[in-house]
Amino acid sequence: MAESVGQRKRIGKRWVFAAVLLLLGLFVWWRHSGPEQQKHGAGGPAVGVARAVSGAMPVVLDELGTVTPITTVTVLPQISGYLTQVAFTEGQSVTAGQFLAQIDPRPYQIQLEQYEAALAKDNASLAQARSDLARYEKLASQDSISEQQVTDQQFLVRQEEAAAKTDQANIDSAKLNLVYCHITSPISGRVGLRLVDIGNYVTSGSSTGLAVITSISPTTVIFSVSQTDLAPVLTRLGQGAQLTATAYSSDDTTKLEDGTLSAVDSQIDTATGMVKLRADFPNSDNALFPNEFVNVHLLVNTLQNATLVPTQAVQNGAPGAYVYVVQPDDTVHVQPVTTGPTDGTNTVITKGVSPGDVVVTDGVDRLSDGMAVQVANTPAVASAGDPPAQPHHHHRHHNAAAAQ
Template identity: 35%
Template structure:
């Protein structure tokens, strides 16, 4: 008789294990899906392609503005000042009246000299007549040769007295002209050091100073290496233009031109002196003013340039962040050169076509991080304009 007890189903344990495994798998997938959904999107950064172009490298030097002509104005004749005919510190032209010395004593001297000349001329006429008669009398043997010679000597003396009287009159007229003290050069006056009613002594009393103001000179000194480099450019026929920055009232950027280079280096400082000429039509630039001069020292045919904002510093090394084709970030150590306006010359570390991060570097936390790049123009970004050239993601 068969037993009525039911036998256990052997496949139930397998089914239970399979159900548990499926449950665990579904739970893991759900967790991964939640984790992926919670990850932030790649940060947006501005990138720009390395610029390759010929550039001129400039070196900056300190200098001082100087006047091409500085005149200490002193009188050529002595006398009391009748008039100060200018406003202190004003611009004057060559020939403008600045001081008037009392002319009356010199007018009297001129009149006296004129009278002496008239007297000498009358004596000359008399001597000329007597010498003519003496020649006639000598031919008729009415006078001796000795008397004839005496009358000729008197004629020559009369001529000499006329010349002396004429010279005295010329001197008197010149002294009278010197009572008008005029500006010898066009420029700006200083303050009047001798005022109306005071005595001015010839060649001694300093009346005022006049400095020419247009153009002005800027003197500066370059170190030996920069001087050597700039001399090579000048020898090759490069333009002699320089850029000059000034502070104060006449501040701003100006363009000047080199017009003098000294013929030897200063042995004490190892520097070479240069001079640039600078137009100053409005007269605002003043002698003695501090200046910063930028002079070209090298020419690069194919320079690699990036925005200065792209170059980061870590202790003693400099680097940039480069974005590859997968939009992943990698730091790249670079060797920098001189600055050209808002761009930095890269001597080593980058290649033509590399994309470097310009803005958004603070969003990068490590190498290999993925970003969402926006392509911008390197030069506009360097100037802070941030103009987007291609407003699209680089990743396709």
């Protein structure tokens, strides 16, 4: 009897355990299936959508460039001598013709005086020779001397004239050397670090120089574009367009200055497939520093009345680029498309989608062709024409070697 009571208790415990497992399973099923059913309902998964619109799309090339000064000059001594004065400060801005340094002029002043003395002596000899020639010509007219004496005197006058010209050339050279003793800046720009100190003996054959002066304002930026992007640039230049180039900081976040494209190199680098371009910048606030790496945004063209969709709506797969288009019956259709330029936020669709079509932008990973969906956008359908939060550009060639 006691054994049957124990058996009944064990059976009762098994039923209780089975009931607990059943309740736990129902709870898990409710947690995973209930909300999903509420979410999907009869209309399928909820998706975010946007409406394709017609708008303008700037075609911008984003390239890495190097700030390249228009002029860089190494100030070299034209004569030899001891440096007696340095009149510039390292990093100073100078103007063309501004005094920079002085070489001891005394040896060249003495040389000038010697040449002037030689000229005075030769001028006296020349005056005597001319006086004798006049007398000989008068005597010759009276048949008092031979014609040969007159001819010889004429040659002597020419020799003295040549000697006087040589002396004058030496004087001019000595005066030029005195000018070279007073060293001035050949250009306007910024002086670099001093390369020679006062008291050093400098020579005209020195390659080091006294200082390096770099022009700052205006300046240029040299950058490279792919050969595939070159044709639109050349087309626009051939049409007489002035292409705007905007320089940004190396992290591509801070705008430095606006400029214009000024030149295209004459050949493509066969090693990289890139071609160099030069843009001019006024650099009035000195924001562009020589040899600085910058990002150049070159506005090549602006496409008008282009069909725009949000970039996240464009997918890539076996059929190539495609979008999910929401049909009037709230089903989606896989639509292959041909894409054009993009600014990171919107993408141009040249074929496959028309303005007004509604495309899926969020939840595409759960979709298949013909599936029913629910539009979850609130409060209204998003527009592909909405302005982006920050500018983006569709080409980037971070090739430091090509930018040089």
